[in-house]
Amino acid sequence: MLGTRAGRTAALAWITATAVLMTGCGSSSDEEGDSAGPVTLTVGVFGDSFTPELYRAYEAAHPGVKIKEVRADYGTHHNNLQAHLTSGAGAADVELVEIGQISGYLGQSDKFVNFKDTGVDVAQWTEAKVAQASTSDGSRLIGLPTDTGGLAICYRTDLFEKAGLPTKPDEVSALFPTWEKYVEAGRTFLAAAPKGTVWFDAAGNLFNGILGNEAQTYYDSSGNVVAGQNPAVKKAWDLAVEAVKAGESAKLSAFSAEWNTGFQRGQFATVTCPAWMLGYIRTNAPKTEGKWDIATVPGGSGNWGGSFATVPTQGKHQKQAVELATWLTASEQAITIYKTLGNFPSAVRTWTSPEVADAKDAFFSDAPVGTIFPASLEKAPVQVYGPQWGIINTAFGNALTTVEKGTDPEKAWSKALKDVAAAAG
Amino acid sequence: MTPSAPAPPSVRPGGVPGRRAPALRGGRAPRQGSVLTPYALVSPFFLCFAVFSLFPLAFTGYVSLTGWNTRREGSEATFVGLENYRHLVADPDAWNALRNTIGIGMLSAVPQLLLALWIAHLLNGRLRGRLFVRMGVLVPYITSVASVAIIFNGLFARDFGPVNWLLGLAGCDPVDWHSGLLPSWTAVSVMVIWRWTGYNALIYLAAMQAIPPELYEAAAIDGAGGWRQFLHITIPSLRPTIIFTVIVSTIGSMQLFGEPYLFDLTRNANGGAAREYQTFVLYIYQQFWFNGRYGYASALAWALFLIIVVIVLVNLVLARRVRGED
The missing domain is CATH 3.40.190.10 (Periplasmic binding protein-like II)
Structure with a gap:
């Protein structure tokens, strides 16, 4: 039985409790001093x-x-x-x-x-x-x-050997001095590749690799979005599309569990390898130790990430x-x-x-990473970035994935440009 | 004659009317304090509602009239009127998202409710370890979406997934569950069905237990079998409950987000490379978080709010008509 006063007190207590609860979440931050103390x-x-x-x-x-x-x-x-x-x-x-x-x-x-x-x-x-x-x-x-992220190409020596390709880094580097030659080498590989194995992991990654050698990609130096007009972007796109059509892509989405499985099972023989990728491979496919080696990136230089x-x-x-x-x-x-x-x-x-400079990576067959990546970076162009760069890159990556899944490249290209335009809105 | 559907317990006239009287005596003579007391007691809800729902709703409405984009300096205060809404109507991606939402909603809600009804019917019968089984169907509901998504991503993996392996045993080609409308909608719907069926089944079960057993006995005497009993006693008695679950799961599927977001391996909220399973909320999320278009995303959010209001109204009208037929 609530008397009048008791009722009022209870209501007040209830409101206070609620207020405390509601503000409590906001002020839960640490109360440590600014300079003194831990x-x-x-x-x-x-x-x-x-x-x-x-x-x-x-x-x-x-x-x-x-x-x-x-x-x-x-x-x-x-x-x-x-x-x-x-x-x-x-x-x-x-x-x-x-x-x-x-x-x-x-x-x-x-x-x-x-x-x-x-x-x-x-x-x-x-x-x-x-x-x-x-x-x-x-x-x-x-x-x-x-x-x-100085660029290189990581490749599986065991798969190269099975496909009758050279396995020594110098010879492999000589196979693809340019990205066009890289796609061509992919055709050679596929002709004699072990079953279930293709040339690279994903068209989007190839695309990133090719663009890693360009100073201007989606922005010009005065900050305008030029993704649709820049011939370098279109060239990279066309080459990636060509490689997909030749069946060189494992069509995996980068950084997914399936991509990791692809590394572990050797679903692809090469991967565009910024320096940070070495750690990624080592962590996610530890059992492939010694099966990898590193070759110079087509075009000789580049940066990704x-x-x-x-x-x-x-x-x-x-x-x-x-x-x-x-x-x-x-x-x-x-x-x-x-x-x-x-x-x-x-x-x-x-x-x-x-x-x-003298570093070698045991996981990658003692590849001289200490010279590979500086060499790739020294000649790498200074790249121009802009506020929407990440969004634009995602749009092109998605569009290339749709091409891998059978969409007409022309349609995918115009869809990517639409996404780019929308992102700027 | 079938009796009209049992009214919800709160509306049902209480058994013994006199029983409440003693309790009233203490609260009689409603002076100032006790007039305010009930308001004070319900106020926490309304305070929370104002802070967490009403204010965001209004503020989102305000933001939707601006051109706020985090990647453009000083865009925060630019008033653009209804420009965002005009853009929205002409945005093919928004329409695509709406279509996906409705498609996945149908594909998940219909089988989900039918399945729930069937499971509830089974659970209503005599079973060994009934309580255990009844609680068991709720386990998917209390499992976090994230872990459900991890498992189902594995199941539906293209290259080494068990689902494709089973299909392969049956002589079918592997399906790329992450692309194409039907495969991806199916995969996402399966996740939703997995999660929500048990929940709906329990609601049905509760309603089923309120059906007087005499009805079944009478029907059995008249010679009605299990199926006829289900069709002519269970379903009509459950009608209000079914309407409730339909409305709730409709709203739920309009707001579908977690499953499609986590099913996309790239986590860029695109709902598949070609936006195959990008639901409306996922599209809002992408425009807001990934593209930083606060103004436009707010307009999308308001559009979704209006769509849901319309759908709920339509639902109510239909429900009233269905009830009226009775």
């Missing part, structure tokens, strides 16, 4: 960029700092970052941003720490690399380069986060990462250091 720094990544050993080493050198890694897949990671930037809360202290995405965030450069003001030694990277994470007037730098470490200004521990980002991307750590994960450092001066 600090937990979060690092948002979308793959293997840093190692736990590296974090522990940093913690040991900086008492009171704890590092926690937050991981999501590529798409989710970048979407979450955007959500956190828009809402003004929730971002990690250090956020990695992929090269195809970084220019999408340059439009919101005020939401990131400007590394121009933090005293980072930018001379350790090439100007072109730094420019990719800088605003067009060069006044703000929002990300520090981590790794870079790489990341930047950014520090969103919404973070509570900006100073410590900047310090951490600076440390994680410094040359010494880049070499450690390279030795453990295979991600190739962006820092130019590391390329001549013995740890990098």
